[in-house]
Amino acid sequence: RKVDLVYTRVRTEEKLLLEALRRRDCAVNLVQDSGMVLSMDRQRDTEADTVLMRSMSFTRARYLATFLEMKGLRVLNSARTISLCGDKALTSAALAAKGVPMPWAFVAFDEDACLDAIDAKGYPVVTKPVLGSWGRMVARLDSRTAAEGVLSTRFGTGGAQDHVALVQEYVDKPGYDLRVYVIGRAVGGLRRRSEHWITNTARGAVPERYEVPVVHAKLAEAAAEAVGGDMVAVDLLETRGGDIYVNEINHCVEFARSIDETGVPLPDLIAEYIVSGAGG
Numbered sequence: 069r070k071v072d073l074v075y076t077r078v079r080t081e082e083k084l085l086l087e088a089l090r091r092r093d094c095a096v097n098l099v100q101d102s103g104m105v106l107s108m109d110r111q112r113d114t115e116a117d118t119v120l121m122r123s124m125s126f127t128r129a130r131y132l133a134t135f136l137e138m139k140g141l142r143v144l145n146s147a148r149t150i151s152l153c154g155d156k157a158l159t160s161a162a163l164a165a166k167g168v169p170m171p172w173a174f175v176a177f178d179e180d181a182c183l184d185a186i187d188a189k190g191y192p193v194v195t196k197p198v199l200g201s202w203g204r205m206v207a208r209l210d211s212r213t214a215a216e217g218v219l220s221t222r223f224g225t226g227g228a229q230d231h232v233a234l235v236q237e238y239v240d241k242p243g244y245d246l247r248v249y250v251i252g253r254a255v256g257g258l259r260r261r262s263e264h265w266i267t268n269t270a271r272g273a274v275p276e277r278y279e280v281p282v283v284h285a286k287l288a289e290a291a292a293e294a295v296g297g298d299m300v301a302v303d304l305l306e307t308r309g310g311d312i313y314v315n316e317i318n319h320c321v322e323f324a325r326s327i328d329e330t331g332v333p334l335p336d337l338i339a340e341y342i343v344s345g346a347g348g
């Protein structure tokens with residue numbers, strides 16, 4: 069197979085993916101997203117049949133995947149998956165459409181309307197930017213005054229595209245959340261433990277080994293299917309009562325901080341999936 073690996077920066081992940089693909093006799097070209105200029109026609113300027121989309125920019129990943137698919141290439145993950153996973157409001161809608169269990173959530177476009185809706189639900193709730201990652205600007209609102217502060221910033225700064233509030237049920241987790249990797253099927257996962265309620269490893273949570281039970285694997289696979297994801301990381305929130313919800317789906321799987329703990333050979337699994345010709 070001929071693969072174009074589209075990247076923003078060649079991180080540990082991209083190095084390991086490149087090696088895993090080359091071990092399987094794939095011809096891999098590294099293509100930096102910033103240098104790509106794509107014409108709006110079906111003409112291809114690559115020999116590749118498959119594109120592994122590893123751009124760290126949602127804007128670039130979504131447009132590039134869309135245009136490369138238009139040119140007839142197999143893109144992993146697909147443009148549809150990237151569009152749905154990159155926007156948390158659209159992820160929630162896709163999950164809801166398939167009846168996948170998730171925290172209750174709503175979207176509002178006006179400060180007062182949002183405050184009224186939160187008041188009706190009761191505190192605490194969580195709000196987060198629809199576009200974002202690594203736990204940035206995820207906020208728990210414990211009171212009306214906290215909500216007023218956060219929402220006045222949300223609606224008083226930025227442009228029209230920023231003036232949307234995603235509000236979720238606050239899930240009182242037992243000190244960790246769970247991540248299940250779905251590469252065609254659930255292949256493993258990790259537990260992220262933290263003293264803080266925000267459990268991103270980018271924010272200091274400690275990755276731990278986690279044998280994924282069948283119910284969690286099935287839930288993660290249902291979530292991946294709801295967004296058409298070929299290779300995704302599905303984040304699950306467990307309640308203290310043992311219920312389990314899907315929180316988000318990450319389309320550009322990061323694993324450098326946790327590869328030792330999980331014992332899941334993600335670069336090999338991803339490379340095998342690409343070689344198999346599945347998905348896209």
Ligand code: ADP
Nearest residue numbers: 194200201202203204236237238239265266267
């Ligand atoms: P990001 O894309 O920035 O990782 P997440 O939605 O995954 O955004 O939120 C980051 C972290 O915050 C999660 O891993 C989880 O620990 C915590 N978190 C997010 N939403 C909730 C929620 N509704 N209830 C409880 N914890 C949450």
Ligand code: ZN
Nearest residue numbers: 201202316318
């Ligand atoms: Zn995320």
Ligand code: MG
Nearest residue numbers: 202203303316
């Ligand atoms: Mg997350």
